[in-house]
Amino acid sequence: PTDAPNCVCLNSQTACGELSLRLLGIGLQEGGSELDEVITCAYTYTASASVVCHIGAKLVLIDCQKDSLEMDYDALEAVINEHTKAIIPIDIGGVPCDYDRIFEIVERKKNLFKASNKLQEAIGRVAVVEDAAHAIGASYKEKMIGSIADFTNFSFHAVKNFTTAEGGAMTWNHIEGIDDAELYHQVQLYSLHGQSKDALNKNKPGMWEYDIVGTWYKCNMTDIVAAIGLKQFERYPGMLARRKQIIEKYDKAFKPLGVEVLPHYTDEHISSGHLYIARIPNCDDQKRREIIIKLAEEGISTNVHYKPLPMHTAYKKIGFDIKDYPNAYARYANEITLPLHTCLTDEEVDYIIETFIRVLKEYAN
Structure with missing residues (x-):
């Protein structure tokens, strides 16, 4: 489901994300510098960003777009400088980012790029390290997610479409002048105590x-977990098809009410259909909380994806302020994730459709 030429399985997407950055030699801990910068979006789960802090690099957060959960690509281009080493785009809900736009940007800005090791020199520009935690089985312009970015990292956590209870996978494209077997061996060393x-x-x-x-880490995938994953592959096409059925039914019911939903299926991309994220018109944070409680009373468990990183204590402590991310806050304040x-x-x-519509109408009045 990825068409990737190279893959290694680990115990989480977070481990895959961190080891991707370590392979690239980014950050003080891997022979780089504390001045090395990695850019990602403020609208995401912490795992997309905390890995940057783990390696001793500088985390740069940018806002999402006003009308999308994707990062603001104009802001991305503006913040790339001579210290930028990698970008972490996030396929939220399984919807692929605009990878043509991302690669156009890093190519235009490659004159600023300063490589500090052999792998960075071989890539010759800012690396694209995709957070595809939600997106296994998705595609962008007929290319499978996993075969587009320089490095792509998937999650097999218990709540993901494709699960091994806990686990993840890192894929990468061949980089001219780099031995793929050596990269694979280095990941093995990182993931098994340097043994x-x-x-x-x-x-x-x-x-x-x-x-x-x-003196490295213990984050390899176990054989038992891998066996679960191999069995999941047999079921996965049918699971993706069922998710699409549910999403299309939701879309048909909710769009006429002005509910804004993720564009899971377009001419350019096919989503993995991981999350059904719905933005409620004329709704604020307080009303959203009341709707969530009311739905729970009706037996429907919902969630919010996501509370932007600058709203969390850990990110406030390192200097981020939600006031600098108005689009992220606006998209968070009226978002509800429905069961999928x-x-x-x-x-x-x-029942979910009927109840959600009824509750929305009650709160609209």
Whole structure:
């Protein structure tokens, strides 16, 4: 489902995201500099951004677009400078970002790029490290997500479309002048304590000895989790189709009411249909909270995706202020995520639609 030439599985998308940046040598901890900058969007979950802090680089947050959850591409172009090493675009809800636009920007700004190691030199511009936690099975202009960005990171967490209970995968495209096998081996070292041999190779006759070449991490995927994932592949096309059925039914019911929804299926992209994000017209944060409570009383569990990062304590502490991200706040303040999963029956989908419409009309009055 990715068409990626290279892939390694780890224990989470967060681990994949962090190790992608470490492979790129970004940040003080990996031979880079504390001045190295990585740009992502303020409208996301913390895992998209916290990995930048883990590696000792500078996190740069930009606003989303006024009419979209994608990052503001004009703002992206404006903040790229000689310290920028990577961009982390986020496929929220499984909807792919505008990758043509992103690559056009990094190509236009490549004159500012200053490589600090062999891999950065080979790429020759700001790296695109895609957060595709929601987007396995999605495509952009007939290219599968996983085969577009320099590095792409997927989540197999319990609430994701494709789950192994917990897990993730990193894919990457071939980079001219770089040995893919060496990159794969480096990820293995990062993910298994810097140990030069895994358990299988250590157990071969006479091969017990190993070396620890770095004081790294323990984030490999286990065999049992991998077995769950292999079985999931057999079911996944049907799961994507069922999600599409539910989304199209929701869209038909809610769009006439002025509810703004994610564009899951367009001429340019096909979403994985991970989240059904709905923005309620003429609604503020307080009214949204009341609607969520009312829906819960009716037996419908909803959520909010996402509270922008500058509203969280950790990001306030490092200097971010939600006042600098008006679009992110505006899109957050009236957003509700409705149930979307393949165990929903047609009758349950109809009940959600009927109840949501009734509750919206009650609060509109």
